[in-house]
Amino acid sequence: MAQQTTASINEVKDWVLAKHTERQDIGADEDLIETRLVDSLSFVEFIFVIEQASGTEIDMDTLDLDDLRTLAAIEKRFFAG
Amino acid sequence: MKPAMIEPDERFREILDRLSSMSIEDYYNPYRMFEWPDELPEDMWWMSPTLTTTYGTDVAEELTQEQLRALSRYESINFYSLNVHGIRELLIEVTKRIHTAEFTAPSQFFHHFIGEENEHMWFFAEFCLRYGSKIYKQPRGGAETIPPHNAESLLVFARILIFEELVDHFNSKMALDKSLHDTIRQINRIHHQDESRHIAFGRELVRTLFENFRAQATSEELAQIRDYLKRYMRFSFESLFNPQVYQDAGVDKPLEVRRRLLEGSRRPEFEQQVFRKTLSFLTKNGLLDDKDLATVTTKRVAS
Numbered sequence: 001m002a003q004q005t006t007a008s009i010n011e012v013k014d015w016v017l018a019k020h021t022e023r024q025d026i027g028a029d030e031d032l033i034e035t036r037l038v039d040s041l042s043f044v045e046f047i048f049v050i051e052q053a054s055g056t057e058i059d060m061d062t063l064d065l066d067d068l069r070t071l072a073a074i075e076k077r078f079f080a081g
Numbered sequence: 082m083k084p085a086m087i088e089p090d091e092r093f094r095e096i097l098d099r100l101s102s103m104s105i106e107d108y109y110n111p112y113r114m115f116e117w118p119d120e121l122p123e124d125m126w127w128m129s130p131t132l133t134t135t136y137g138t139d140v141a142e143e144l145t146q147e148q149l150r151a152l153s154r155y156e157s158i159n160f161y162s163l164n165v166h167g168i169r170e171l172l173i174e175v176t177k178r179i180h181t182a183e184f185t186a187p188s189q190f191f192h193h194f195i196g197e198e199n200e201h202m203w204f205f206a207e208f209c210l211r212y213g214s215k216i217y218k219q220p221r222g223g224a225e226t227i228p229p230h231n232a233e234s235l236l237v238f239a240r241i242l243i244f245e246e247l248v249d250h251f252n253s254k255m256a257l258d259k260s261l262h263d264t265i266r267q268i269n270r271i272h273h274q275d276e277s278r279h280i281a282f283g284r285e286l287v288r289t290l291f292e293n294f295r296a297q298a299t300s301e302e303l304a305q306i307r308d309y310l311k312r313y314m315r316f317s318f319e320s321l322f323n324p325q326v327y328q329d330a331g332v333d334k335p336l337e338v339r340r341r342l343l344e345g346s347r348r349p350e351f352e353q354q355v356f357r358k359t360l361s362f363l364t365k366n367g368l369l370d371d372k373d374l375a376t377v378t379t380k381r382v383a384s
Contacts, residue, residue, distance in 0.1 A: 015336075033222075033223060033224050034224070036224040038222075038223045038224065039223045039224040039225065040221070040222070040223040040224065040225045040312065040316055041223070041312070041315060041316055041319060042223060043220050043221065043222045043223035044219075044220050044319070044320065044323065044324065045324060045336060045339065046220075046223065047220040048324040048325060048335075048336065049336070058220075060218045060219075060220055060221075065222050068222065
C-alpha cells in the first residue's frame with residue numbers, strides 16, 4: 001500500500017518535472033507556487049493530474065490551497081490512507 | 082488614497098444613456114424564452130466544428146467523426162460552464178461597486194448589467210445541467226503576476242471585457258450556424274444580442290479607467306498591466322482546452338492531447354481569431370503595445 005502511494009505522488013512529481021526540464025528533482029517540502037513550478041496557466045492540468053493519480057475528485061469550492069503547496073502536503077491530503 | 086470618482090466624458094454619458102434605454106426596450110423573460118427539448122440529438126454537432134479545439138489539427142485526424150461530435154458535446158458543456166464561472170466573478174465584482182462613490186455614473190447601467198448577467202448565468206447553467214448533467218469546474222490558483230495595487234478596478238473590468246469578447250466570438254458564430262440545433266443557436270443568439278451592449282459599455286469603462294490610471298502610472302506599472310492582461314488572455318483561451326473534456330469524450334491520453342493542441346501550429350491562429358477585436362481595442366487604447374500573446378514575462382510571484 002505504501003508503495004502504491006509513492007508511485008501515485010510520483011505521477012504528480014513527474015508531471016511537474018516534465019514541465020520544467022531544467023529541474024532534476026523536486027524536494028517534498030519545496031513550495032510549488034512560490035517557485036513558480038505551478039502557475040495559473042498550468043493549474044488546470046495540475047488539478048487534473050492529482051485527481052487522476054489519487055482517484056479523488058477535488059472540490060474546488062472547499063479546497064484549501066495550502067494542501068497543494070508542496071508534494072508532501074499533496075501526498076498527505078490526497079494520497080494518504 | 083481613495084480612488085477618484087469616474088467622470089465619464091460626453092461620449093461615455095451618451096453611450097450609458099443609450100445602452101440603458103436599449104436594455105429596457107429589449108427586456109425579455111428568459112424563463113419563458115427558450116424551448117428546452119428533453120434531449121438534444123447526439124448525431125449532431127453541438128458546437129460549430131471550426132470552433133472546437135481540435136479543428137484543423139493532427140489530433141482531429143486521429144479521431145472518428147463520431148468521436149469529434151462527442152467532443153463537440155463536451156466542449157459545448159465546458160464552454161457554457163466557463164460562462165457560468167465567469168459570470169459569477171463578474172456579478173461579485175460589479176455588485177461590490179454599484180452605488181459606491183467611484184461608480185456613481187455607471188450605476189444605473191449596472192442594474193441592467195447585473196440583471197441580465199444573472200439571467201445569462203441561469204440559462205447557461207440550465208443547458209449544462211439538462212444536457213451535460215454537470216457544470217465543469219474551473220480550477221483557479223497557482224503562481225500569478227502581481228498587478229499594481231491601484232489598478233484593481235481597471236483589471237476587474239478589463240478581465241470582464243476580455244471574457245465577454247472571447248465568449249462573443251463563439252456566440253456570434255454559433256448563432257448563425259444552421260447546422261446546430263435551434264436551442265443551441267437561440268442561446269447563442271440571445272446572449273450575443275445582450276453582450277453587444279455589455280461589450281460596448283465595458284470598452285468605454287475600461288478606456289476611462291485606463292486613462293485615469295495611465296495619468297499617474299510609472300512605466301513599470303504599465304508593463305505590469307500589459308503582462309497581467311496577456312497572461313489573463315492566455316489563461317482564458319487555454320480554459321477551452323479542458324483535459325476533463327477530452328477524458329469524458331473518450332479521447333486517449335487527455336493531457337497529452339491538450340499539450341499537443343496548445344503547442345501545435347493552429348493554436349496561435351485560433352487564439353488570434355478569438356481575440357481579434359479584443360487585441361485591436363487593447364492596443365489601440367494603449368493597454369497593450371503589441372498583439373503577440375506568446376510574449377509573456379513571468380517574473381513576479383504571488384501566492
